Amino acid sequence: MSDMALLLWARGPGLQIALTVFIIGMLLKLFEIFSLGRKKDLSTPRPGKAWSGWKTIFSRSLPDRTLLKRTFPTYLMGYTFHIGFFIALLFFAPHIELFRKTVGLGWPALPTTLVDGVTLLSIVALLLMLGYRLYHPVKRFLSTFDDYASWALTMAPLLSGYLAVHHLLLPYTLMLAIHILSVELLLVFMPFTKLFHTVSLFISRWYNGDALGHKGARL
Amino acid sequence: MSASLERGLNAFREVMDAPIASFFNSCVHCGLCADACLFHTETGDPKYTPIHKLEPLRKLWKREYTVLGKLASLVGLGETVSDVELEEWSPLVYDSCTLCGRCTLVCPVGNDITYMIRKMREGMAAAGHAPAGLVEASRRTIELGSPMGIKLKAFMAQVHGQEEETGIEIPVDKAGTDYLVIMSSMEILGYPEYLGSLARIFRQAGISWTVSSEAFEATNSGIQIGVSDIARQIVSRVVDAAEQLGVKYVISPECGHAFSALRWEGPNLIGRPYKFEVVHVLELLDQLRKDGRLKTEGKTDKALTLHDPCQIVRRGGIVAEPRNLVNMVASDFREMEDPGMYNWCCGGGGGVSAITGAEELRFKVFRIKKRQIEGTGAGTMVTACANCRNVLEEGLEHYKMDTRMIGITELVAEHLKQEDAS
Structure with a gap:
């Protein structure tokens, strides 16, 4: 198969297969969770805290003040990676062009050099996160195959995208095909690995905040 | 299998x-x-x-x-x-x-x-x-009706003792009062002055209250061990007594998990909301303070610090109340590092203090509390949980620290305005 044929397959059938698995997988996982239900809490809630679940969805994105002083590296790497990843995904001009073509929605892009630098930072953060995972006693202790697989699945699109943009390592067409395929792989596995936290964390935060708010506890 | x-x-x-x-x-x-x-x-x-x-x-x-x-x-x-x-x-x-x-x-x-x-x-x-310690507590709950094996006579002995101490009659099984006072097992056994302190505060504030001979103990080992049937049995005793007496409120004592058990888990255990409200003693005292019904005089100039019981503060939302009360009677109140919702546990909550095999580990982790206490330089530590207090006292003893401990209710009662309190 030629580079171009691979690229065409990735853009066509490949993407369709990946999106199908992704959507069905996500719906299945959400069904898995919500079908279990939650018992109604019969205790009288403290007043004025009905929004605690929704508030926690946002507030839990901020670092915990008391933990920051204990685990600064985890926070620093975590924020750098996540912010970098989303900037690369959502504010790189060719990506926005793709969204405009497929879903009809577009927004202004950030300058390419900025996205470029941020992507590199994100890649470095992700590399450090792997190193930290292997080095830190608790992280190493907790880690399973899922953690390393999810790391590779996340690193692949970032790295291949960066290499494609800079015409490094492989011919551009092939690298672009690899980039798109790596994104498709990420989509396929997202519902079935810890990468599902991208969706489930909103549910978890809501439940957590709702329970705390019910008791009038601070979030 | x-x-x-x-x-x-x-x-x-x-x-x-x-x-x-x-x-x-x-x-x-x-x-x-x-x-x-x-x-x-x-x-x-x-x-x-x-x-x-x-x-x-x-x-x-x-x-x-x-x-x-x-x-x-x-x-x-x-x-x-x-x-x-x-x-x-x-x-x-x-x-x-x-x-x-x-x-x-x-x-x-x-x-x-x-x-x-x-x-x-x-x-x-x-x-x-x-663990055996919790199994034993649950067994005593089923057989004797009390996780620490406290019988009515033991409770009544403390009631009479406090009546003598304060010169105030403590109402028992008085129907139609506003408040029912229950105690934690640890208070009945080790800190009965909590009851006397309440009697004095309530006389000053003109509160109608009673204790019950059916339900005097709030400690719920069923919650700690994780057996909902036992937890339900213990909660039901309080619910039945409160509803029979027709009280408007049950006052949860200075005990963290008893508050959780009664306030949050209870209605879910018995499958319906209560016909009364559960109020933590700190909430009530702070409300009395706001209403001007709790009158104190003088402030201690001794340096005081506060240990926040997890279930009352972090998981109970009662953060400002203990501070308001301490500041009312103390001029040198010093917060620990990581106070309030972030406070570190005494190390003995959730039933851990009842597990004898866990004692060594408990003393080991007490070091974080030790650092917190020492960081304040205060000689007295106030808290609002008898279990915390007992665990803290053991930890202080273990590390040969000379920090003195006192419950908030007791501390407030010590400063009641004299003409009202005498």
Whole structure:
């Protein structure tokens, strides 16, 4: 198969297969969770805290003040990676062009050099996160195959995208095909690995905040 | 599979719900919860990482509540939970978790780990892997009606003692009063002055109240061990007595988990809301202060610090009240590092203080409290939980610290305006 044929397959059938698995997988996982239900809490809630679940969805994105002083590296790497990843995904001009073509929605892009630098930072953060995972006693202790697989699945699109943009390592067409395929792989596995936290964390935060708010506890 | 293991796994299945499924899905193994847990920070042992304490429950969830897990188990793959494993996990689920809730507060993906530990204990107890100390407490609850084996006579002896001490008659089984006062087992045994202090405060504030000969004890070992049937039995006693007496409020004592048991878990255990309200004594005292019905005079100039009981503060939302009360009677109140909702546990909550085998570990993790206390330079520590107080006193003794301890109610009562209090 030629580079171009691979690229065409990735853009066509490949993407369709990946999106199908992704959507069905996500719906299945959400069904898995919500079908279990939650018992109604019969205790009288403290007043004025009905929004605690929704508030926690946002507030839990901020670092915990008391933990920051204990685990600064985890926070620093975590924020750098996540912010970098989303900037690369959502504010790189060719990506926005793709969204405009497929879903009809577009927004202004950030300058390419900025996205470029941020992507590199994100890649470095992700590399450090792997190193930290292997080095830190608790992280190493907790880690399973899922953690390393999810790391590779996340690193692949970032790295291949960066290499494609800079015409490094492989011919551009092939690298672009690899980039798109790596994104498709990420989509396929997202519902079935810890990468599902991208969706489930909103549910978890809501439940957590709702329970705390019910008791009038601070979030 | 043994019958007891099957009972345990069934209890796991019983507690499985959407929040738990979402929490297990969300964990990214970042390990931040370890740094929020005093059992990890003080030992450095990764096995005390809060989310790891739930591993058997997670395995069951994965196997039976996810499509991939179900497929894997069909072809004989995937992890199963064994009786040996549950036994191994007992020290993690009981000895080294006080249900303090710090991990729940810091988890970036929002996992309520404390909630899951509480639920997991249901399965551990059903499988026969609850620690002896808690099993004994539960047995006493069933046989004697009290986790610490306190009988009515012992309680009445304390009531009479406090009547003599204060010169105030303490109403027993008086129907139609506004408030029913119950005590924690630890208060009845070790700190009966709580009752006398309340009697003096209530006389000044003109509050109509009573104690009950049917329900005088709030401590709920059923919650701690994770047996809802026993928990329900203990809560029901208070509910029945309160509703028979027709009181408007039941005052939860200076006890953290008793408040959780009565205020939050109780209605869910008995399957209906109460016909009365549960108010924590700190909430009531602070309300009396706001209404001008609690009148004190003078302030101690001794340096005081405050230990926040987890279930009252972090998991009960009562943060400002104890501070208002302490500031009312003390001129040199010093906050610890990480105060209020972030405070570190005494190390003996959630039933841990009843587990004799966990004592060495408890003293080890007390070092964080020791540092907190020493950081303030205060010679007196105030708290609002008799269990915390007992655990703290043991820790202070263990480390030969000369910090004095006092309950808030007692502290406030010491400063009651004289003409009203005499």
